[in-house]
Amino acid sequence: MNPFSWPVRIYWEDTDAGGVVYYGNYLRYLERARTEWLRAKGVDQSQLAAEHGVLFMVRAVNVEYQAPARLDDRLLVTCEAVPEGRTTVIFRQRIFKEGVSAETERELLIDATVRVVCLDGRTMRPRRIAEYIP
Amino acid sequence: MNPFSWPVRIYWEDTDAGGVVYYGNYLRYLERARTEWLRAKGVDQSQLAAEHGVLFMVRAVNVEYQAPARLDDRLLVTCEAVPEGRTTVIFRQRIFKEGVSAETERELLIDATVRVVCLDGRTMRPRRIAEYIP
Amino acid sequence: MNPFSWPVRIYWEDTDAGGVVYYGNYLRYLERARTEWLRAKGVDQSQLAAEHGVLFMVRAVNVEYQAPARLDDRLLVTCEAVPEGRTTVIFRQRIFKEGVSAETERELLIDATVRVVCLDGRTMRPRRIAEYIP
Amino acid sequence: MNPFSWPVRIYWEDTDAGGVVYYGNYLRYLERARTEWLRAKGVDQSQLAAEHGVLFMVRAVNVEYQAPARLDDRLLVTCEAVPEGRTTVIFRQRIFKEGVSAETERELLIDATVRVVCLDGRTMRPRRIAEYIP
Numbered sequence: 001m002n003p004f005s006w007p008v009r010i011y012w013e014d015t016d017a018g019g020v021v022y023y024g025n026y027l028r029y030l031e032r033a034r035t036e037w038l039r040a041k042g043v044d045q046s047q048l049a050a051e052h053g054v055l056f057m058v059r060a061v062n063v064e065y066q067a068p069a070r071l072d073d074r075l076l077v078t079c080e081a082v083p084e085g086r087t088t089v090i091f092r093q094r095i096f097k098e099g100v101s102a103e104t105e106r107e108l109l110i111d112a113t114v115r116v117v118c119l120d121g122r123t124m125r126p127r128r129i130a131e132y133i134p
Numbered sequence: 135m136n137p138f139s140w141p142v143r144i145y146w147e148d149t150d151a152g153g154v155v156y157y158g159n160y161l162r163y164l165e166r167a168r169t170e171w172l173r174a175k176g177v178d179q180s181q182l183a184a185e186h187g188v189l190f191m192v193r194a195v196n197v198e199y200q201a202p203a204r205l206d207d208r209l210l211v212t213c214e215a216v217p218e219g220r221t222t223v224i225f226r227q228r229i230f231k232e233g234v235s236a237e238t239e240r241e242l243l244i245d246a247t248v249r250v251v252c253l254d255g256r257t258m259r260p261r262r263i264a265e266y267i268p
Numbered sequence: 269m270n271p272f273s274w275p276v277r278i279y280w281e282d283t284d285a286g287g288v289v290y291y292g293n294y295l296r297y298l299e300r301a302r303t304e305w306l307r308a309k310g311v312d313q314s315q316l317a318a319e320h321g322v323l324f325m326v327r328a329v330n331v332e333y334q335a336p337a338r339l340d341d342r343l344l345v346t347c348e349a350v351p352e353g354r355t356t357v358i359f360r361q362r363i364f365k366e367g368v369s370a371e372t373e374r375e376l377l378i379d380a381t382v383r384v385v386c387l388d389g390r391t392m393r394p395r396r397i398a399e400y401i402p
Numbered sequence: 403m404n405p406f407s408w409p410v411r412i413y414w415e416d417t418d419a420g421g422v423v424y425y426g427n428y429l430r431y432l433e434r435a436r437t438e439w440l441r442a443k444g445v446d447q448s449q450l451a452a453e454h455g456v457l458f459m460v461r462a463v464n465v466e467y468q469a470p471a472r473l474d475d476r477l478l479v480t481c482e483a484v485p486e487g488r489t490t491v492i493f494r495q496r497i498f499k500e501g502v503s504a505e506t507e508r509e510l511l512i513d514a515t516v517r518v519v520c521l522d523g524r525t526m527r528p529r530r531i532a533e534y535i536p
Contacts, residue, residue, distance in 0.1 A: 013156055061425070180474040
């Protein structure tokens with residue numbers, strides 16, 4: 001089965017004077033894919049925050065940069081979740097660059113692992129993740 | 135009398151693939167200077183928000199881009215405030231590029247006007263600005 | 269005839285601690301819509317830059333903030349171009365918040381005018397825009 | 403001996419609707435400190451890029467988030483470099499939150515390792531780092 005994936009287009013705002021995407025911006029695309037993975041499961045983070053005061057906070061990221069993205073590139077960001085204990089999820093995520101045509105292979109740009117904890121935004125104490133993600 | 139001014143250094147994060155600062159990022163430098171102008175007056179926005187629920191929200195910006203900034207440039211952002219009614223302040227702001235030496239002239243990069251209203255962050259209703267800025 | 273429009277989703281990266289979208293980030297959405305308007309006309313900016321050294325540089329922006337966007341909001345950004353002389357285009361752009369259902373009205377958040385000049389990225393001298401935009 | 407360190411102030415642009423700094427933005431502060439570490443050694447990256455076409459590209463980051471920063475916080479970002487082979491440097495970096503008074507302890511927020519390679523921006527091939535960093 002294919003993992004969940006989400007498309008991202010690269011605009012001027014994403015690039016830097018090196019002519020490539022700024023290294024910190026890939027964390028934005030990883031987060032967009034996690035948010036859309038949650039939305040596909042019916043989880044609305046703004047509602048979770050407003051009604052339960054619950055946030056998903058990143059505890060660790062591990063990113064390997066294989067090749068850079070550039071202006072106008074079309075990327076595909078994947079998202080696979082593995083529970084770790086009752087309050088934490090490990091996301092295994094990859095970012096590919098789409099080929100210009102159907103025959104062209106996708107190219108792996110980014111290989112990442114993101115550790116996310118579910119917590120009460122007011123007390124900053126962990127919460128059982130199964131209560132909020134089906 | 136010289137207007138209040140605040141220094142800004144340009145890093146990779148600020149630039150885009152055109153080799154210059156991304157046009158939207160100048161609004162960040164304008165905001166840093168307004169925040170430091172407030173801080174110099176003893177106004178702490180995080181305290182204002184936490185204790186009174188009061189925010190300063192931008193209602194309009196008008197920016198003229200005279201020349202672009204580049205990586206490693208040292209900028210100087212000015213900030214002059216003119217009250218407009220009881221709930222609004224007009225900021226006249228400029229961004230200069232510092233010369234490489236004391237003999238070099240400053241170069242004007244940005245000429246901006248920013249209209250800011252003081253309001254209650256929960257009700258979004260205007261508040262008298264004189265209560266919060268001395 | 270309806271103007272060209274482009275959808276934008278609001279993620280965590282777009283918001284600030286005031287609970288709304290950071291005021292400078294709307295300039296990103298305006299730029300995405302201009303880029304997609306160009307792409308729809310067959311104009312590829314990375315190719316223009318690589319082959320002709322030609323950039324579109326913003327000379328002035330005028331933004332009125334009517335209402336704020338928030339996390340998870342779906343926006344629609346419009347883009348209408350009016351030529352001004354041989355080297356400049358004025359973009360009239362609006363940002364709407366999509367309603368939660370088909371019955372709900374769109375809400376106007378942002379009303380903006382952006383003045384863009386076509387120039388040679390190396391010499392920074394204006395170029396005839398009609399050579400690059402059909 | 404104390405490691406090189408660089409101060410960072412948190413503004414509205416840095417925060418998100420969770421009320422804390424957006425997790426991807428810490429990579430900006432890490433990069434600012436590396437750039438200032440280079441500048442303190444007399445290395446000017448814009449000059450390196452213009453004259454030699456040489457860039458420092460991040461190959462891997464490993465970030466542990468211990469505690470979040472918030473609006474108006476004053477941070478201190480450290481930077482220690484360990485060479486790895488002829489073309490790579492490992493940066494060990496930490497981000498602390500400054501206490502409100504001299505008596506208050508610094509609090510560790512971020513613990514990070516960043517692997518950077520020196521390369522030719524045109525060919526993307528590694529270059530001997532000792533030629534560019536004294």
